[in-house]
Amino acid sequence: MAVKKPENLSFDEAMSELEQVVVELESGDIPLEQALKRFERGIALARTTRDKLDQAEQQVKILLSQDDQAALSPFEEQNS
Numbered sequence: 001m002a003v004k005k006p007e008n009l010s011f012d013e014a015m016s017e018l019e020q021v022v023v024e025l026e027s028g029d030i031p032l033e034q035a036l037k038r039f040e041r042g043i044a045l046a047r048t049t050r051d052k053l054d055q056a057e058q059q060v061k062i063l064l065s066q067d068d069q070a071a072l073s074p075f076e077e078q079n080s
Contacts, residue, residue: 006041006044006045006047006048007048007051009045009048011049011052011053011056014045014048014049014052015045015049017041017045018042018045018046018049021038021039021041021042021045022042024038025038025039025042
């Protein structure tokens with residue numbers, strides 16, 4: 001099974017995988033090279049979840065803005 005890029009995962013999928021990475025790293029039972037690869041994956045997942053949360057927060061701010069006539073536009077995902 002191919003591993004999806006973090007940016008192609010849903011927020012819930014990314015969080016779930018990030019939790020798994022943390023458990024693996026905290027166990028200390030994996031070789032250093034594999035631990036570094038898992039750490040790198042964890043960083044990418046953390047960035048993805050942060051970006052998705054930022055987008056959701058922006059959407060909420062738009063929806064709660066005082067201007068009831070403000071036009072809403074779909075979000076464009078930013079590739080960092």
